[in-house]
Amino acid sequence: MTPTDMTHAAPVWNGDVAKARVLQTELAARVRLEDDYPPLRRVAGVDVGFEDGGTVTRAAAVLLDARTLAPLAEVVARQPTRMPYIPGLLSFRELPALLQALSELPESPDLVFVDGQGIAHPRRLGIAAHLGVVTGLPTIGVAKSILVGTHEDVGPHRGDRQPLEHKGEVIGCVLRSKDRVRPLIVSPGHRVSMATAPELVLAFNTTYRLPEPTRLADRLASRRGSVRR
DNA sequence: GCGACAG
DNA sequence: ATCTTGTCGC
Numbered sequence: 315m316t317p318t319d320m321t322h323a324a325p326v327w328n329g330d331v332a333k334a335r336v337l338q339t340e341l342a343a344r345v346r347l348e349d350d351y352p353p354l355r356r357v358a359g360v361d362v363g364f365e366d367g368g369t370v371t372r373a374a375a376v377l378l379d380a381r382t383l384a385p386l387a388e389v390v391a392r393q394p395t396r397m398p399y400i401p402g403l404l405s406f407r408e409l410p411a412l413l414q415a416l417s418e419l420p421e422s423p424d425l426v427f428v429d430g431q432g433i434a435h436p437r438r439l440g441i442a443a444h445l446g447v448v449t450g451l452p453t454i455g456v457a458k459s460i461l462v463g464t465h466e467d468v469g470p471h472r473g474d475r476q477p478l479e480h481k482g483e484v485i486g487c488v489l490r491s492k493d494r495v496r497p498l499i500v501s502p503g504h505r506v507s508m509a510t511a512p513e514l515v516l517a518f519n520t521t522y523r524l525p526e527p528t529r530l531a532d533r534l535a536s537r538r539g540s541v542r543r
Numbered sequence: 544g545c546g547a548c549a550g
Numbered sequence: 551a552t553c554t555t556g557t558c559g560c
Contacts, residue, residue: 362550364551399551401548408550430549440549461549494560499549536551 320417323448324410327397334403335437342439344447350505351425351452354380357518358423359527360416360445362408363535364395371395373411374534376527377419383518383526388534391415401461402436405444412445423451425506427518427527431455432501432511434478434486436462446504453503454511455486456528460499468497475512487512491519498523 325337357380363372370392377387391414397407408430416426431440432455439447442455463480465488472493478486478501486501489512502511518525524532533539 362551364550368552399550401550404549435549455549457549459549462547 320413320449321410324413325406325444325448327406329397331400331403334406338405338435338437338439338444341444341447342433342437345433345438345443345503346505347433347502347507348505349507349510354424356380356386356421356423357425357427357527358416358419359427359429359525359529359531360412361429361528361531361535362412363537365392365537369395371408371411372535372537373408373415374531375412375415375419376530376534377421377423378527378530380424380518383520385530387420388530389415389418390534391418404430405439405441408441409444409448412441413449416445416449425514426451426453426503427515427525427531428453428455428503429457429528429532431457431461431499432486432503432506434461434463434480434499434501436480438485440501440503442501442503450504452505454506454514455499455501455503456515456525457499457501458496460488470494473516484508489515491515491525492521492523495523 428442
């Protein structure tokens with residue numbers, strides 16, 4: 315699939331919450347949780363921010379060298395905001411702009427780190443899983459807080475973790491990425507297993523709380539990032 | 544019916 | 551997410 319084809323897979327918000335939920339359940343059935351990603355050469359981080367009081371959705375995609383973590387390309391896509399934030403339906407609000415940003419990267423990534431839940435979602439289709447299913451790309455969801463699920467207390471050191479459970483199923487893991495800092499909520503998005511997801515997050519995590527792909531996309535989406543020269 | 548609730 | 555400066559802690 316060529317990058318430009320991806321925008322055609324964007325979910326369409328028609329104001330019908332019930333219909334959106336049915337679509338999520340259908341798409342969730344297409345999520346693959348077996349490890350099935352190529353040797354990692356380039357990885358991407360994507361995130362969304364808002365401008366002008368929320369009227370403009372700003373999506374950022376950063377491509378980095380998987381070996382050195384050096385940024386290879388950065389893209390920002392802007393679109394008018396079409397719907398409000400509704401817990402559980404985040405992908406309908408943010409995916410259109412995110413797909414546009416991803417499609418404008420010069421090369422396709424081997425893995426995408428998405429800011430939000432993977433399958434750790436009421437219907438097992440958080441934005442990372444949704445993005446994976448519509449693009450076919452391997453994805454991992456890295457969220458800063460929980461949408462659904464419960465867990466035991468997590469140890470204080472980097473690498474400590476606890477399974478996140480919901481309705482009798484393990485849907486992700488609560489992972490401490492840095493000593494004594496609030497843990498991250500990690501869950502597979504697509505073509506990545508439950509066991510591998512947290513390992514990949516740690517592998518791409520350096521001295522900050524967030525893994526590098528996510529951290530760079532975050533800064534770009536939120537207008538921060540000191541591009542001082 | 545009463546909360547909780549990714550970003 | 552966003553509105554927003556300095557400040558407490560490692």
